[in-house]
Amino acid sequence: GDSVTQMEGPVTLSEEAFLTINCTYTATGYPSLFWYVQYPGEGLQLLLKATKADDKGSNKGFEATYRKETTSFHLEKGSVQVSDSAVYFCALSHPNTGNQFYFGTGTSLTVIP
Amino acid sequence: DTGVSQNPRHKITKRGQNVTFRCDPISEHNRLYWYRQTLGQGPEFLTYFQNEAQLEKSRLLSDRFSAERPKGSFSTLEIQRTEQGDSAMYLCASNWSGSLRSEAFFGQGTRLTVV
Numbered sequence: 001g002d003s004v005t006q007m008e009g010p011v012t013l014s015e016e017a018f019l020t021i022n023c024t025y026t027a028t029g030y031p032s033l034f035w036y037v038q039y040p041g042e043g044l045q046l047l048l049k050a051t052k053a054d055d056k057g058s059n060k061g062f063e064a065t066y067r068k069e070t071t072s073f074h075l076e077k078g079s080v081q082v083s084d085s086a087v088y089f090c091a092l093s094h095p096n097t098g099n100q101f102y103f104g105t106g107t108s109l110t111v112i113p
Numbered sequence: 114d115t116g117v118s119q120n121p122r123h124k125i126t127k128r129g130q131n132v133t134f135r136c137d138p139i140s141e142h143n144r145l146y147w148y149r150q151t152l153g154q155g156p157e158f159l160t161y162f163q164n165e166a167q168l169e170k171s172r173l174l175s176d177r178f179s180a181e182r183p184k185g186s187f188s189t190l191e192i193q194r195t196e197q198g199d200s201a202m203y204l205c206a207s208n209w210s211g212s213l214r215s216e217a218f219f220g221q222g223t224r225l226t227v228v
Contacts, residue, residue: 043222044204095213099210100146101206
């Protein structure tokens with residue numbers, strides 16, 4: 001069945017460091033891929049998405065490219081800020097599986113000044 | 114529209130009691146999802162509705178769990194005879210089936226603690 005494997009954390013970075021959080025998926029066909037972010041005490045918010053191969057999603061300085069050949073959707077940011085401290089979830093959905101969303105286990109990011 | 118709304122935000126209950134949570138989706142959304150999230154884990158799918166029809170249920174949804182969406186608007190999730198293992202965050206999400214690749218919009222969740 002469909003699944004998402006996400007880099008385990010926690011991750012601690014200094015402000016302005018480069019961030020990569022790895023995500024790979026297993027699915028038939030062409031799922032849609034998402035990154036969600038959960039700030040402390042808040043609900044899940046969509047960070048970015050990509051709906052077809054080679055699409056790049058981007059938002060708030062974060063980027064991720066849908067790589068069909070490597071079944072990956074790695075999240076990157078060139079210069080993290082303290083305000084980026086949160087838990088990041090990779091997810092997929094697929095019209096063939098009722099559009100339910102499959103999530104990774106989440107990666108906790110702490111950015112220190 | 115203020116997004117997906119869940120009530121209550123927190124619920125503490127004694128083992129063996131029944132609890133009910135409510136979710137009000139974004140008004141134009143016809144799909145509604147329930148997820149459960151435990152500490153350090155990602156959300157796990159429980160069930161989803163399209164309009165008032167419950168189209169899929171996870172094996173995680175034991176007989177003690179029941180969900181309804183009687184008029185295709187708000188939904189309720191009831192847990193009967195709660196157990197300590199039911200302690201988790203219960204998340205509701207919604208989207209529109211007319212957009213095949215739409216993201217899901219999440220509420221802030223109901224945190225259940227069974228003591």
